[in-house]
Each structure stands twice: as structure tokens, then as C-alpha cells.
Amino acid sequence: MNHDVIISGAGPVGLFLACELALAKCSVLILEKAEDPHSPLKQLPFGMRGLSAPTIETLYRRGLLNELEIHKQLKNPHQNAKHGPRRQVGHFAGIPFHDGDIDTSQWKYRLPSSTDPSLLSEMAELESILARRAEALGVEIKRGLALTGSHQTADGVTVQSGDRSFKSKWLVGCDGSRSVVRKMGGFEFAGTEPEFTGYTTRVDIADPGKLSQGRMVTPTGMYLQSQPGYVVIQDFDGGAFHSAEKPITLEHVQEVLRRVSNTDVTISALHIATTWTDRARQATTYRNGRILLAGDAAHIHAPLGGQGLNLGLGDAMNLGWKLAATIQDKAPEGLLDSYYTERHPIGAQVLDWSRAQVAIMRPNPDSRALNAIFRDLMNTRDGATYMAGRVWGIFTHYNLGGDHPLAGHSVPNFEFEDGTRIGGLMHDGHGILLDFDMNASLKMLTGEYGDRMKYVSGRAKEQFGLSAVLIRPDGIIAWASDNAPDCSEFQKAAARWF
Template sequence: MHDVIVAGAGPVGLFVAGELALAGCSVLVLEQDPDARPSLKALPLGLRGLNAGSVETFYRRGLLDAMAKASGVPVERVGASSDAVDVPDPRELSHFAGMPLSAADVETAALAYRLPSPAMEGFMTSLEAVTEVLAEQALSLGVEIVRGAAVTAVSQDDDEVAVTAGGQHYPARWLVGCDGGRSTVRRLAGFDFVGTEPLFTGYVAQVTFADPDQLPLGFNLTDNGMYLRTPLEGHLGMMDFDGGTFDRSKPLTRDHLQSVLRRISGTNVILDEVHLASSFTDRAMQTTAYRSGRVLLAGDAAHIHSPLGGQGLNLGIGDAMNLGWKLAATIRGIAPDGLLDTYTHERHPVGAGILDWSRAQVATMKPGPAAPALRALVHDLMRTPDGTTLVYRRTSGLFHHYDLGSGHPLAGRSAPDFCFEDGTRLGDLLHQGQGVLLDFTADHELKEAAQAWRGRLHYAAGPARNRLGLTAVLVRPDGVVAWAGDDRDTFEQAAAQWFAAPAN
């Protein structure tokens, strides 16, 4: 029997599997697609953006260089080998409702508790690249991956979960559903899935244009919808505000895509050939909880929304990072009471916020007699320093805040990448998936207290290049600050909340 079965070998499922295996759990991944490299994951249809928060996550697990190489992106390792203490201004920003924003308008002074890091910027990648890196990592840690095994039945009791897939029966202690927006695990396990119905049908395709000059690059909002051309050859995206009524079970023919494109663009553009095509909607739904007994959900299995702003993959990676260490600690018997329940408590509000962010963009882009006035107003607001900074905070993935109760303002936020005088960085100390206590003054009482969590926490002491006025910081395995201060008693309370002390 495996400790965990993960349904789905996409980025989220593979990341969860890798986190569990890193902690010594036995993991089986079941994937319904027999092809490890489906064409829809490759460029151009597989184009995705990793925000700065996701890049930071890969850095914290030692995967940043591999991810950058697979994505064809040279990552500038800001501050990695220098004495810099100031965070550089953002170089790139996302968009809001197709309206590009200038990184120069971000008020960096309003972005507290940041430090230079090798992972400062997001970058473009593909689902294929992300999946390949994570699959290699998972396999190297002993994860077993079975392809061509679609889940068809799920049952559970107080002790285990039974999964039927590909005609085989697999028992495990836990099941994590990472099987996408049409999740079979979600349906079979009886999760409530609630939200809003779609306003548009979206299309993404790789085509050959007879006359591409008729369609300018970038986002193009029109009276009938939106179309997007990227520099990738033949890459086309469209939003048709039809109420989501297109029958997505029908094949996407050249004639249909050309008709939609002509109506939206107001041109007589000709599509010579359609090589690949897929459709989607802006249906925005979320499960009311991310756990039901011994079954948990992550990624699109737990929440779906339109791809506007490129938040879906990043949201799923955040789920995986939050869930992995908590489930592993539960399996190993070293989790404090209620640790696994904090997964829903922390990640559900983040997901709900992303769904609303997506809905707001769709509402701004929807055609209608009042649409130009609304878009002009939003455009003006977004171009102010406050508006641009708001978008950066919402989309960079660096500023999520989990409510951990009272304490230091940094508690519940992603930890700055503190760097010791010897060059050791917090990101380096998180590679093995353990919590870290950073003690910048080598306090004897804190060091003594940390001994109670040997094997749960890595203790690191010494002066830092910039400690932001802090004496000591307790960081969870997912890089979130659990405590900051200098008092032994409050440290012990925080440590006991997240890390069960070894038996005497």
C-alpha cells in the first residue's frame, strides 16, 4: 500500500508527489493520458507564465536552474553573489483585462519585507517544460508514475482510500486529486463545486494565416470580444461573449474558428489551416472545502476560472507547496493536531480571490454600450501608481497573506530571502523541505529551545547582510513565516503550532 495516490501527472500533481517523496512518503501517480508529452502542453498552446511567487517556489526546492533551462530563459541571479541589500524594481508586469501596465509605475516603497533573491521575476514557459522538470524530480525521488490509468472509482473509510484506475485496484492511505477542471476524483468523492456560469467561450489555436498583417499583435478588444496574437508563429487566442453556449464536444473546424475570428476582429482574415485548437470558458467554480476525509484536492480540481492573467498554474503550484509538507507530516506522525485542516483554511481564500480577480477582468472586457466607458475608467485607475502596485501585488504571487493570528506583520507571508554573511541563503536552506529557524544573533536561549524540534527544523545562526531589523525568524517548509521576534516563549508557541516536537 502506498502512503499517497496522486491522480493527475500535470504540474500540480507532480509537484505534490515530489513534496511527499522528499519527506520520505511512498507515492503513486495515476495519469489517464498515456502520452507523457501531449501536443497541447507544448508551445504555442502550452504557453504559460510563471509569476515571481512560483519562480520563488522552484528556487526554494532547488529547481530554478532546471526550470529556466527547460523554458529557454536565462534567469538573472540578482544578489546571489553580491552584497546588495536593495530589492530591484520589477521589470515586467502582467495585464488587467488585456490592458498592459508599466512596471515603472510600481511603488516599490510600498512593498515591505523584500530582499534581493535569485528568484525576483516571473517568466514565460510551457506546460511541457514545467511537467518535464517536475516529472524528472519526482522520479528521482522514487515516485511511481502509471500512465493510461483513468480513475473510475473511489471509496474510503477511516483508515485508507481505494482507487480503481485502468482496470486495476490501488489502496493507499490518502488520495490527492490533481486531475484538472473536470476532475473525476472531485465528482466521485462528493465535493461541492459552486460558483458562476460562463459569459464567453474562449479559443486558443495554432493556425496558418493567409494574411496575418490584418491582425496586430497583442490584446485587441473590440465591440464583439477580444482576440490575441503573440509573437509565437500562428498563435491565436479569442474570447467570444456567447454566454459559453458553444458545444465544446464538437470539433473545432477551420470554418468555425475563421467565422468567430472575423466577427470579433471585424476583418475578412483567412485561416489557411488549423494545426491545433482548444476551447475553454470563464466558468468560475470552487469546492467549498479542499478535503473530504482522506481525499484532498489541489489545482484545477479544486478551482477553475478563466485563464485571464495567467493565474491558474501559479495558483495550483501554491496549493501543492502548501499541501505537500502538511500531508507528509501527517503521514509520518509528526504533525500537530489540525495541521492538515489548515490547508483549506489557508488556500481556499487565495483561490476565491483569484476567481474574483478573473471575474472582474471578464466583466471589464464584456462588450456592451457601457463597455468603452468602463474600460476607460479602469484603464486610468490602473495606470496610477496605486493601481499598478495593486495589480503587481495581486499577480506577482509574492504577497499572499495567511491569517496565522496575532504576531509580527511578516507572519503568514512569504519570507524574504535572508542571506547570511557567508553567502548562505534561506532559499538554499529550504531545498530539503524542512522548516528553518534563522537566528541572526545566535541567541543561546533560542538555540536551546530549537533543540526540542531536532529533525523537524533546521537551525541556522549568524549575522545576515540585511536582517530587516529582525532578531530571529521561523520559516515553515513552504517558505511562509510562522514567527518573527526574539522571545523564547512565543517561539515555542509558534513552533508547537506547526511542528510536533519529538518524543523525549
């Protein structure tokens, strides 16, 4: 075998997964279809992506957060005047929620690495940081080579790219929504069909005064002019235009914009345009033998509320250490399968979140009535806090069983008396046994796992009543104890994950 893993696709998910595998000393080759990683759709303002709390934690735990030039949520100039100077920090189905309404004190274990639970970053910048890191860790990236086929046997995968072939032990499809790996790898992609085609465009408008500023809901859909010339349109055509894969011409965009805005606005130039839909589909399994899926290759949904990148990076963080342990024959029984059992439900929740938004955006009286009720609810403190918690991934956790309420949750960013924070000790991707009470038995047991589990002891400024915490390489709490730790429970958890 030439490589441990071939990854198809050098998008953010493929790149981050490659970094995780290389960090664990696996050899990785990425095949990327596009010759040039630069695309205007990945740059401002189109390439702006909202990062959720789990993504911010993930980047922080690998020492990448500081590298990323983070853009704080911009003040929305089109806020409803009634809301005064409140800052819009997210939306559900286009209904804004504002920072002053959110009760973050309810989330005491979260928001560890940043004062802001939701940040914006540019796709182009994120991808170039991840590509640099991947290459520094020894990942080989071949651009301009599309995966065109694959064949797996009991001990490896042969990957085709035109007339070239490559061999590896595993193949991971991170090749986006139209994934070739998924289509050729025998995966079922189940879900619901779209109701609209969305357009993201940069245009010159001859008579801009004919369009209103901000987000306008109309009898046939919605249009939004976020800044002059940047127009987003939602046309409830059943997704027909996007599905037809026709070229997006100036004439077509003008016709749609005129119809949706109910004006005779004239577009004098079309610079950039892309379409998307609310089709919501998810692979019914994320693994077929030696072939795995992650990111948009495994699940697609409308970009409403911006969740796809966050979901995909969560897949990569979850899969990386498990696949590496499997390759290195260190994985306990069932470890790799837990990638699917943990991540599939999180993906399903995001698909439903997207469907729920479409249900109150449809241009019909029922949806408008429901939309008005949601608007009222989101103007309450509890409503805004709930929405922000969902959109920012605050409630995301895995059901790992066990007695402790924190098992399966992201570890709080404990700060030690010398100012070190636990997240800062995770750059190497190893597990950690965090022992606040310096228990000699726990220390000895941790030693059995070599460098896969580090022993860290010391008093933290805030310990939330805990005495010891076992942290997986992805920052998830595998086991925790409030009192004198039960070593046999610790051993069970350690054996399950390490």
C-alpha cells in the first residue's frame, strides 16, 4: 500500500481530516479535482461562514484558532429599528436573534476558548490555513486529479483518477455534495426533495432604487440585497432550475429577480452566480467496508443558518483519531463504527433544522402564520437563547451512556492556576486523563496507555465539582467522576475508547 488513507476532496473537511490523520502519524494522499483552490465563491462576502461553538473549540484545540482571522459578527445595518442598537448574531428562517436577548449564563460548560460563541470566517482563508498545516504534517495534496472510480478488497482500496491509479488501506470521500465516492461506493442517500432554488449573485443593477434594502419576503419567495450588488434570491420553483444544471445567465437571473421582487429591475452585468437548494439527504451509513464518507459527501441540506461546514468539521474531528487507531491496530472493538453512531444523529438533526426553516418560509398563508408566531417567540429571552443554542451547536453532544451528565459532552476549558488551559494541551491529538485530586491509582492506570493518554494533574480555578475527567482526542468527555474516582469505571471507559 502506498498510503494509509486516500481522501477525495481538498475542501475544508478533507483537509482537516487529513491533518488529524497525519497528526496521528498516518500517511495521507488527497486527490482534489480542482486545479486551483481559489474561487471567488470562497472569498468575501460569499465565502463568509459562521463557525459554531464545536468548530471554534475544534480549531482552538489544535492551535488553529489564532491563525484564523476571525471576523466578529457584523452589525446588521438592516435591523428593524424597533430593536434599536442590538446586534443581530444569527437567524432562523431569516428571523434574526440578537445578542442582548441571549442568556449565555445557561451554558456554563461551553464557550471556553472564546468570548463569542459564534464567529465568522472566510472559507478561502480557512482552507489555505488547513492546506498549509496538512502539508507541514506530511500530507500529499495532488490538485487537478479527480477521483473517477474505486475498487476495494479485504485489505485495501484502489482508486482511479482517469488512467492513473493509487492504492491505500482506506478511502474517505470528502468530495462534497455530488460526491463520486458516495455514488460509486454503494451508499444509499435518503431524504427529501427541494422546494426552492436559491441564487447567490454579484450583479450590477441599472436601477438599484427599484429594490428594497435588506431581506424582503414576497408572495413568490424572498430576495436580499446585503450590500449594493450582492443579491440572494429564494425562488420556490421546486428546485427545478438548480436540478436542471443549466448555465446561470444574466437574462435568467433578471427574470427570477423581477418575478420574485415584483419589479421591472434591470441587471446590467452578472459577475458571479451560484445556485443551491433545500434538498435534504443523508447517507444511510457512513461506511462501506474500507470506504467512508464525511462532510457534504455524507449529508446535504439548505445553507440556511449556516451549518454544513460546522457539521463536516465535526465529522472530521470525530473520525480522524478513530480511523488512525484502526489503521495502527490500536482500536478497541467497535471504535470505528462509533463514527456513524455518533455523527449520523447529529447530521439528521441539522437536516431537520433546515427543513423546519423551509416550513415557515414557504410563500403561503399557513407558513406566514407560523412564521409570525416564531418571530414572537424569538423576541423572548428563552426563545432567543434556545435558537442561538441550536444554531451555535451549544447543545451538541453524543449519547455515550454512563451515569455522569457530562459524559459525551465537550470538555469545559478548565484553566489551571498557572494560567494553562486544558484546550491548549490538546494540540498533539492525544487523549487526556485530567486528575484534579492527584490520585496515584489513576496515574498508574493511565501509564498503561503510553502516549495515547496523557496524565494531567493540578487544581483548576473552576472544577465544577469534578475530581477526574477522561477526555478523548476529539475533546469529548468519555468518563467523569465527582467524588473519589472508581478506578474500575475509569478502566472500563479507557478500554472502550483507547
